[in-house]
Amino acid sequence: MRLRTRLFIPRQIKRWLPTSLFGRSLLIIVLPVAVMQIAVTWGFFDAHWETVNSRLSEGLAGDIAWAVATYQDDPSPAAVDRMAQRAEETMDLSIALLRGRELPTSKRPAMFASLDRSMQRALEERLDEPFWFDASNRYAAHVQIQVKVREGVLRIYAPTDRAFATQGHIFILWMVVATMLLTAIAILFIRNQVRAIERLADAADAFGRGLDHEFKPHGAREVRQAAQAFLAMKARIQRHIEQRTALLASVSHDLRTPLTRLKLEMALAEPGAQVEAIKRDLSEMEHMIDEYLAFARGEGGEALQEVELAPLIAGVCAAAERGGARVETVLEQDLAANLRPSAFKRALANLVDNAAAHGETVRVTLEARLTGGVNIVVDDDGPGIPEDRYEEAFKPFNRLDESRNQNEKGVGLGLALARDMARGLGGDLVLERSPMGGLRAVMRLPG
Structure with missing residues (x-):
């Protein structure tokens, strides 16, 4: 016995999934690639980039701790100047003593939270004094660190690349470009396959x-x-x-x-x-x-033509009137459709004759549909057909007990021929209850 399994997808999610083969194929290819790219990017930032940032931040924090310890050993202006000059020459740090100043109370976060975390952790491990830093790139590719000392604040500027790995965005850019390139290639290949099915x-x-x-x-x-x-x-x-x-x-x-x-x-x-x-x-x-x-x-190989419908329908109704039928017409002008004129006239004549055979008055209406195309409605005031037998009336050679699916001298092919003609044009023929009390036949044709 073969076991069949189905992937359970919540109905709310199904509403957002594409319905076309092209969309679903693209989703099957692009979604795994996007998930893989996100996973790789996450792994890069979590395992590699943050580790590198931590090492760089620890090295910078060690240099700052040396500067603070050197200042505390000899806080004289001359010693501070020598320390600042040495730090600039050997460690690329800009150090200045801001006398009587306090640490800032506000802080602007960096673009990536991991940068702040690694810097905070490194300074906390190396310094016992209160400190403040800004890694938000506000200072033209520099990080500012301020450390509270006895005379005020020791302000230090360090290049950003001394604190963090600054090339991470290039990796992200490459990942985005690769994803877009793969998506474009997938779209081209899938489109070619879907076009063959279309x-x-x-x-x-x-x-x-x-x-x-x-x-x-x-x-x-x-x-x-x-x-x-x-x-x-x-x-x-x-x-x-x-x-x-x-x-x-x-x-x-x-x-x-x-x-x-x-x-x-x-x-x-x-x-x-x-x-x-x-x-x-x-x-x-x-x-x-x-x-x-x-x-x-069937339609005998007759060619499709764009035909003005009102004159054609009027001619069929006039022929029915000459045969003794009482026909009313409500025809909207300037409506046309692509059809086979002879087959259409034969189908409409079957509908009108069928209605005239079972009712005293027949009404034929031509109207445009709001969604496009036209409706040709044939109503009569006869006995009608039960709704549960509408489809049965379309079966070839079928004669209902009420004898409503053909004219009196027919063989049960009138409605079948009319529906075949309508469906052959991409439309349909349906039966409904008529407002006149009998049967309504609605022929729907594309525009």
Whole structure:
């Protein structure tokens, strides 16, 4: 038995994680690199840099302790001058006695707290007198130390590099530059891999909408395998569609020949009630053959065109009115969509005829969606369909008990053909309860 494990991630964290493959791949690569860089930087400061700073601070504190002890041995002005001159020549320290002064009470912290810690610790170990220091770089790359003595304050300036390792920021800079460089390289490589998947998705979407989209497998080996599998599947589907269309066309042709002979015989026969009934049966049979063939043919390779919708819909509604339907139209002008005109008219006619067959009044509305695209709404005042059977109405050749998914002489393909047409354009067809009391069919088309 195979055990499946899942990494538990709190829901609050999931909200902040990227949802795209590009973002997640980048996170997988960049996050470990960033964590490693932070760990290395932390280790550098904690184990190496602070140790070096401690050694330097201890050396400076020893020199300051020597200066204080020398002053206390002989606090005369001449001795102080000699000590200051010797400290400047041999230890690069600037020493001055500020008579009658007190230690400052305020202190500015250094950029890194570890600098203050190492300096404080070193001076506390070497000096018994009160002291004060400023390592904040306020004094032009110098550290100021003041020690309380009997006559006042002994002020000492020391170069910063005598107290601390001043090249730590270069290490940080190199780490930041390395991280940015690695991130840039990762973005380039990941983007190339994701682009191959995006092109495969575009090709699949175009094929689903019946478009001829040239596509060549490229990218990583797994992506190429998926693309080749898609192309093989596409070829099998196209071959199956061609075979089915050829079969239905052949059957339709074979059926039309005797159907035409029967219609000719009925035209030559003596008029009567029985002849009229046979003519109605023949008309219904011809309509059924047309629907079968339309369903098998699908959109028949018709090219996409940008079409003004209002005139096209008005023409379909006018044809329905000529057939005896009562149709109201509310058409917003200047709305266009990319579609196949013949397939669209056939689908809309199915919806209008279906509504007219089960209601007295049909209303067709064309409106723009706020999110983009258009809605074509067909309402009727008929009995409607239970909500739990909406999806069942779209099944091909399915006839509901209420007989609401096709017109009276149909075979249950009207809604199926209309939804296939809408989805082939990247839209959809859904059913709702109509404000008129019957059924509402909403065809959503992209702009």
